[in-house]
Amino acid sequence: MSKISVIIPAYNAGRFLPECLDSVIAQSFSDFDVVVCDDGSSDDTAEIVGDYSKRDSRISYVHLDHVGAGAARNSGMERVSGEYLYFLDADDMIAPNALEVLYSAAQSHAADVVVARSHYLNDITEEESPIDFTMIDVACDVALTGDSLPSKPFQTFVGWPWDKLFRAEFVDQHGLTYQNLRSSNDAFFVYMALCRASCIVCVDKDLFTHRTNNAGSLERTRSKSWNNAIAAMKAIRDEFSKDQKLGRYWDSFVNWVSHFSYWNMSTLGEGSLTSEVVNAFDEFLSSIDCVGVSFSNIEDAAFIELSHCDRLDSISSYIQLRKRNEDLFNHLYSEKRELMAEIERQKKSLKEMSDRLSSIECSRSYKLARYISGMFGIFKRVRHE
Known part of the structure; x- marks a missing residue:
């Protein structure tokens, strides 16, 4: 049995798989196995994994009949026996010490879930940028247990699995599986794991590269499966109704429901925000008990209140107005960030010039030149006298 099982769902990911698998094979931690679930x-994809499995016996391949990423991950879990589970997207990569750091943290603190930092890689521009919203207001490199567990897991973390390590026994104990959805299939698994974990450890290290702006990724085509977000939220809501122990996280869940619903509707493709979509989200939001809930964001509080209005078009109007304001803010923020970056570049350039000048002034040749120049000055004064 391996210490870590790496599960990689892949659908037409041949362009990215070599880089993804290379990052796994290059790990400083060697006690792992990999299963690529070809969806x-x-x-x-099959040929690429076949070539890798010939070179490294830790890599295996399974073919599936396009069941979706969630079902593919479930299929992977059924085929591995690792002490810990790590789910990696086929177009992402991990740092050379990622598995070692995750395993060490899990073992040191007997953690059910370990979370670490990550960054984006733009598939078009190849620019990298930090992801700064995956561990909010949480202590790092310590065991979070009991009252020290995050009280707002839906805001503290993001519901994707690739920046987290899960203890397999813990997953089995709670019967955690991914939903069989085209998109948003990971929200239930991840958030239920975070809500049920007895111990969580957050690692203050950037270990994951998440590719974005990939035209083939599901996150770019959610308009085809917008109702999957509602299915994910319903599954989590139903779990709350079954287990009163989860009640401590209800405020966090309602806050997330409001924001997640708004985000899903506001980021659909052009012309995709139809009355059918608005009506479906409105119906779900109306079923959420938000009486007495403390909202951390005034916009989210206002948005969920709209679900109790009689006019559905007010929701569409609100979404469009709020989205325009957010786009304007992001544009201004981007311009400010670019300006600050340019200022920093200029400062760096001036410092380099200053350091170069100081280096020249301290050099023997410069001192000799100054000495010779001084001597010529003395000779010149003597001649004039």
Whole structure:
């Protein structure tokens, strides 16, 4: 049995798989196995994994009939026996010490879940940028247990699995599985794990590279499966109704429901925010008990209140207005960030010039030149006298 099982769902990911698998093979931690769950790809995914498995016996391959990423991950879990589970997207990469750091943290603190930092890689521009919203207001490199567990897991963390390590026994104990959805299939698994964990450790190290702006990724085509977000929220809501122990996180969940609903509707493709979409989200939001809930964001509080209005078009109007304001803010913030970056570049350039000048002034040749120049000055004064 391996210490860590790496599960990689892949669908037509041949362009990215070599870089992804190379990052896994290069790990400083060697006691792991990998299963690539090919979700009915029509590209060269099978051939690529086959070549890698010939070179490294820790890598295995399973073919599936396009069941979706959630079902593919479930299939992977059924085929591995690692002490810990790590779910990696086929177009992402991990740092050379990622598994070592995650395993060490999990073992040191007997953690059910370990979370670490990450950054984006723009697939078009190849620019990297930090992801600064994945561990909010939480202590790092210590065991979070009991009252020290985050009281707002839905705001503290993000509901994706690739920046987290899960203890397999803990997952089995709570019967955690991914939903069989085209998109948003990971929210239930991840958030239920975070809500049920007895111990969470947050590692203050950037260990994951998450590719964004990939035209083939599901996050770019959510308009085809917008109702999956509602299915994910319903599943989590139903779990809350079954287990009173989860009640401590109800405020956090309602806050997330409001924001997640708004985000899903506001980021659909052009012309996709139809009355059918608005009506479906409105119906779900109306079923959420938000009486006495403390909202951390005034916009989210206002948005969920709209679900109790009679006019559905007010929701669409609100979404469009709020989205325009956010786009304007992001544009201004981007311009400010670019200006500050340019200022920092100029400061760095001036410092380099200053350091170069200081280096020249301290050099023997410069001192000799100054001495010779001084001597010529003395000769010149003597001649004039």
